[in-house]
Amino acid sequence: MTSPSQDQVASVGHVAAPAERPDLASRIERARRQLAPAKEERAPGDGRWQNWYSR
């Protein structure tokens, strides 16, 4: 489901920027660049099962 608008539920907005940790941030950025082409090759709807919230 979507959520109520922020004026209905003022909750998570206005967060500060994450603490700067260039090492992890740059590793993440490199990973994102590496993974981007592979993502496009995936079949539509392929990730459906993994989004399951279950025990």
Added chain:
Amino acid sequence: MAFAVLERALARITESGWLGDRLDIAWHAGEPLVLPRDYYAVALDLCDAALGGLTAVHHGFQTNAILLDHAWCRFVLERGISLGVSLDGPARFHDSRRVTRSGTGTHARVMQGVRLLQEHGVPFHVICVVGAEALACPDELIDFFLAHGIFRLGFNIEELDGVNRTSSTVDSEPAYRSFMARVIERVRQSGGTLRVRELESMRDALTDPGFDRYRDNDQNRPFAILSIDWQGGIATFSPELLGTAHARYGEFIFGNVATQALADITTDAHFRTVADAIAAGVRACAERCAYFPVCLGGAPANKLGELDDFAGTETMNCRLTQQALLDAVLDDLERYGAMPARVATAGAVRS
């Protein structure tokens, strides 16, 4: 859940105006197959009637597979239900915690259900709860699943949340890191046949077009997840909160579909107290944690279970399922590069 309660719940959902383009309905938190197929035939029809045309509806059962028979397999296939089987690997792990009321292990009966699913060609995945002992044995777990034609796995680390007040995996971060590193190696070695939810979820997070713009996740965004109990009680945030209570916050039922619209709940004082505390926790995570862009504020149920406070930040669940997992994925990528994309094949949907 009586049909009248289900109909009220569906009406509350549609009138909220909060439906997205897809709604996943998970029948879980208790064995769903104890109810007869006829019940679900009607229930799914009610869902289709209420939601058809408004959103894409997908149903899922999380089951112990013990009650499966040929008719159930046909039903699951016909209705396109996603099926997850709770199976903790070999009998020595599974039977140590999953037992009948008489104390007998259920492994053999679960495997009987698995064989039935395979016989009927029903796609399914397995949710495997990993305790401290299994954490040291990733190869034994994966060898077991592969040997039984099970290729889609999710590993739930035994954790502190909701009703689970103890865990065998407290302080097991080094073991979890080793476990996931080995799991990643095995996924690579499988050439894409073996699929692990945690790795695919992390890959999805890293490649999401909205990466760096998201400010929260489904567990801490009000009503992104809606949990409704059999009596129509309404809960949201982490599903594990449903059915639990806390000295400071009370019960996590914020209303009932019989008497309250979802929008009414957003102004309820009890709900506001919980929502504000969860939001404070997310803000604190955003300010302090370098892993925030991936985890987006953690899981409220785990914060409450481990820290006794929604407004807290880092938990064991964070350290394992977010930090250690991301570190393992990054280590692997830096060492070997991106894995070839897995293309859906008949073989890969066998489990």
